[in-house]
Amino acid sequence: FPIVATEELVPRVRLYRIHAPRVARKAAAGQFVILRVDAHGERIPLTIADWDAAEGTVSVVFMEVGTTTTRLARLKPGDVIADLCGPLGNPTEVENFGTVCLMAGGFATATIMPIARAMKAAGNRVIIVVGARNKDLLFWRERLAENSDELIITTDDGSAGRKGVVTEPVKERLERGERIDRVIAIGPSIMMKFSSLTTKPFGVKTIVSMNPIMVDGTGMCGCCRVSVAGQTRFACVDGPEFDAHAIDWDNFMARQRTYIDEEKRSLEICRC
Ligand code: FES
Structure with a gap:
């Protein structure tokens, strides 16, 4: 799963746009993905912050706090993530509540x-x-x-x-x-x-x-x-x-x- 773009939103908080067309096609508000940085990495859940089905990308935002997010933060556009699984979980219940x-x-x-x-x-x-x-x-x-x-x-x-x-x-x-x-x-x-x-x-x-x-x-x-x-x-x-x-x-x-x-x-x- 290649990283298409990265952006530091504020210090230690990054947004990654990742090429994952099959996930992008099905994503809905409130769902998340689980990713592994490499084959030996732990699996971490990250909420889907945005997606673009036409471009085939999903965006995730994370804070650099532990081992996996520190290793994730070292990646650059063009680098790849070993696994990205999703969309997982139930979408947010959306209706006209008022x-x-x-x-x-x-x-x-x-x-x-x-x-x-x-x-x-x-x-x-x-x-x-x-x-x-x-x-x-x-x-x-x-x-x-x-x-x-x-x-x-x-x-x-x-x-x-x-x-x-x-x-x-x-x-x-x-x-x-x-x-x-x-x-x-x-x-x-x-x-x-x-x-x-x-x-x-x-x-x-x-x-x-x-x-x-x-x-x-x-x-x-x-x-x-x-x-x-x-x-x-x-x-x-x-x-x-x-x-x-x-x-x-x-x-x-x-x-x-x-x-x-x-x-x-x-x-x-x-x-x-
Ligand atoms: Fe294993 Fe939910 S992460 S049961």
């Missing part, structure tokens, strides 16, 4: 774009709320504005938009009695957990896209399990999107930390 609020934390800004487009096309009023630590970590502001009716930016340090976290503008609106028919929150686990806690008292249906460790991506290994309404569900085939209010967040976040020591050791070796 007012849809899309909340994105960190580089999930890229992954909400296809959902925003699809929700707009279905006739929804789309509010996008993007949160970042500071202004240097924001990207695609114009594209987000084009694909929404309202764009709200929050930064932890107040260097762009309003100072504070991504949940605050949503909470204020709900407290004022403004109608929001559906929330979709995508980002780090802690951000999705607090988005869920924000909307729960108001009974607003809230969907999150879960990002557990995955291996096969086809429902066989069980490592992507998530506890939803007291039942074990597999994010790769039952998700990746679930009802945020039904998720056991503490269990999920503890499972995400399972291999932290091994991941650190692996990264040290990788950087040698």
